[in-house]
Amino acid sequence: MLDSFGRITWWGFSPAIDFQAIVLPAQIYVVENNLEILARQMLLLALIYEAPETIGLQEKTELFLEIFGNTLIRSQTEEYLCRKADDFIKMVTNFNYLNQCLGFLDLSNLKFAERDQLEAIFKFWRQKNPKLFEVTEMWDHRLRKHLGARYDSRQNVYDWDYNMKLHSKANIINSREYSNWRENGIAFDIREANYNIANKSLASGEIMKREGQKHYVRGYWGDIVNSPYIAFGIECEEESFFKKTNDMYLKTSQDITQYNIMAYMHEIAYGTKYQLPKDKSETENESDQLGKIQEVNEDEEDSDQTISASTEESNQALFKGLQNFKIYFLPLNSLPVLPKKSKYNKLFNIVYFSNSMVHLFKPDIQPILAHGSLIVCESAKYILELKKEQHEEFVKRVSGMAKTANCKVRQNFDGEKDNIFAYLYTP
Structure with a gap:
């Protein structure tokens, strides 16, 4: 795959x-x-x-x-x-x-x-x-x-x-x-x-x-x-x-x-x-x-397209x-290290895992989670190479990780139908 x-x-x-x-x-x-x-x-x-x-x-x-x-x-x-x-x-x-x-x-x-x-x-x-x-x-x-x-x-x-x-x-x-x-x-x-x-x-x-x-x-x-x-x-x-x-x-x-x-x-x-x-002159074709x-041809130029x-x-x-918006780039693969640093203690209200990074969803991350934090995991719904049994295995794997990290399912989901899996951190 x-x-x-x-x-x-x-x-x-x-x-x-x-x-x-x-x-x-x-x-x-x-x-x-x-x-x-x-x-x-x-x-x-x-x-x-x-x-x-x-x-x-x-x-x-x-x-x-x-x-x-x-x-x-x-x-x-x-x-x-x-x-x-x-x-x-x-x-x-x-x-x-x-x-x-x-x-x-x-x-x-x-x-x-x-x-x-x-x-x-x-x-x-x-x-x-x-x-x-x-x-x-x-x-x-x-x-x-x-x-x-x-x-x-x-x-x-x-x-x-x-x-x-x-x-x-x-x-x-x-x-x-x-x-x-x-x-x-x-x-x-x-x-x-x-x-x-x-x-x-x-x-x-x-x-x-x-x-x-x-x-x-x-x-x-x-x-x-x-x-x-x-x-x-x-x-x-x-x-x-x-x-x-x-x-x-x-x-x-x-x-x-x-x-x-x-x-x-x-x-x-x-x-x-x-x-x-909307083109008012063609109201009959409004839909x-x-x-x-x-769509603009390559040769057309105007002030709206100046780079x-x-x-x-x-x-x-x-x-x-x-003014109140900030994006912090952290070191590569540094999630396992964050719980060891006091400045990240109970800092995160939402944590999102892509399906390629969900292997980091482990009990070790608990110190960085606030009570009631939302954990969102990307499903594998759109990974076309996966078979039905592999989708089921992926759901079991993620659910098992969530359980060991003291996270409970926010609402029921289907691994082949839903885009995300959502959990709540409840220590």
């Missing part, structure tokens, strides 16, 4: 959760197992909080989608990635600059070696030598290794995985977009543009043995089966996206993802709920207009509402 799931989790394998309804203001502590993930989180956070007068909502959304879910990006997106890499190098080496540019982000808990490695990652991002990360060849290599003898009939494999595994879980994802992503790793092709430059934010390193010797190998080690659509593309508050004609959805998971990201960014920037534009988000030249020009992105 590792060949398909990947060694590094670039996107979540369940729909995004909005925790702001549970706790505000938010102080968020992040523990990951890979520095490239932290680097990518910095990039996406910086993009989200770019000032709206610096990057327009449409362009910001498209940049996010490309960076988030595409192996190949546009030249404009590469330019943005390179510029942010320059900024991030300054941020990890100068916390005053970090506070000036991304005041809601705290890197002070990272080890010196980890900050040095982050700097190296950002230096790699700004290099434009296409030979350094030949992601198209890497993607194909992963496909060949995963499919083996089935490689030559891989389109049939994609159809089988879609119809027999994915469709029942998320049928808003259509077979065409899923098959296209499986083939080339491009999830979002919103513009009529050239997606021909490797997305270096999806590169990561592995230590591998060759002929008895250890070698550092850079490659694409992420998901090649489940897809980036699940995180933002299968649930939506706007019901018009789920309308059907002849039992077929009029919109796609790409449409929903684009709307959701645009809505999130609009609310962050302006503090109001995003409303889909169609509800589901339409503007910032530097972070110094976009400091206004630090909105006043962020």
